[in-house]
Amino acid sequence: MISLTVKEIAIAVGAINDTNQWSDREITSVNFDTRKLVKGSLFVPLLGTNDGHHFILKAVENGAAVSLWSKSLNDLPLELEQEFPVIQVNDTLKALQDLAAFYLTKVAPKVVGITGSNGKTTTKDMTDAVLSSQYRVHKTQGNFNNHIGLPITILEMPIETEVVILEMGMSRAGEIKVLSDLAKPDVAIITMIGESHIEFFGSRAGIADAKMEICSGLKENGVLIYPGEEPLLQEKVTVLKESQLKTFGTSPENDLYPLEIDAQMNRTSFITNERPDLVVNLPVLGTYNVNNALAALMAGMTLGIPIEKSAPKLAQFQLTKNRTEWLKGINESSILNDAYNANPTAMRAVLDNFSTFTNTGKKIVVLGDMLELGDQSSELHLRVKDSLDPARIEKVILYGEQMTVLYEALKGTFDEESLFHFIGAKEPLIKFVEKQINPGDYILIKSSLGTDLLSVVRSLQV
Structure with missing residues (x-):
């Protein structure tokens, strides 16, 4: 459960109306979907196929305690005037993102951002397992990995969260930059450079450029974890200091790599150069999932978790539905x-x-x-x-x-x-x-x- 007051929200989003009479009201959740609102929610009416402002009465009925509002206050339904607090802003989407940035600063967890052409959801699930061996972790649910889903993920983060794992998806150039600048990762992971969305980028090199946008908001001493055998990334990571770079892959040139792999129908196991005496078991098939696990293990090592502590959690991790x-x-x-x-x-x-x-x-x-x-x-x-x-x-x-x-x-x-x-x-x-x-x-x-x-x-x- 989150905890924000109307006063905090109004300041964070730059409210253009007076909300002082409601300043102490507490908000315990945030959503743009009226069907998912509960008592004590902040409703965020977004402009899309439908105008969310038209659903304000339904939002109140479903438990909303306050709402953002980007229209004239005169457009509020008559039955809500003087009775229901709204926070007026110029752009409700921008306000949602600003509020997420504020809440991220308030909770102050370590932030792990994950992107890639393939494997990012599996890597997110594995990283959650690894980091949960030592920290209280919150992660992206489902495919909430865009300019709306990522701030909602942040705003669903319990106040006691120590690490938040944010999946970052994209279909156009510039989209991951927006997410990274909002999240400001301590650790960024690129799983791989493939051909997804190549229609919009023209080449894998264009896709690599877009994935590297995850470094845009990377903290000053943040670490990028990436596949070291991907030449398209080798030429681009030079924008960071050598101390900020960690690699994974199949060859000994990487910081973390497998020495042996045993792939079966329902499981995969491997040992690493970091701990040749320790077998890492995965409850999923596919030698390609070893790379995802290596990235997750490296994220754990970067945040102070040795492999011997995190590996047992990997053996039990839950894969998001419909992934192999x-x-x-x-x-x-x-x-x-x-x-x-x-x-x-x-x-x-x-x-x-x-x-x-x-x-x-x-x-x-x-x-x-x-x-x-x-x-x-x-x-x-x-x-x-x-x-x-x-x-x-x-x-x-x-x-x-x-x-x-x-x-x-x-x-x-x-x-x-x-x-x-x-x-x-x-x-x-x-x-x-x-x-x-x-x-x-x-x-x-x-x-x-x-x-x-x-x-x-x-x-x-x-």
């Missing part, structure tokens, strides 16, 4: 659901891992379009071809117009009984996949969220 999870499927099959996000690098990584599993039935992959790849879409979809081996995967089922180029390229590799392509309505795809599944089969389903293969997952799940 095994589900029970129809006909006694197993579904590997990874249909929340996709880019070529991530798709190849999970395919390479999935291909190594041993099972009693077939291995089937259902791959959907990867979105926001712009004019490089065809080339980037084609890159997935090398991770599809007919000796290890029995059936490839592709969905979406962007997958057409991969379908054509695979015709020379897979026979007509093993390669299929669907466009349009999901029902024919679902019915077809249902007929392919037998006991012991493994089915990998991966795509961008906008492709909506999650609906296929739900249909095939027991």
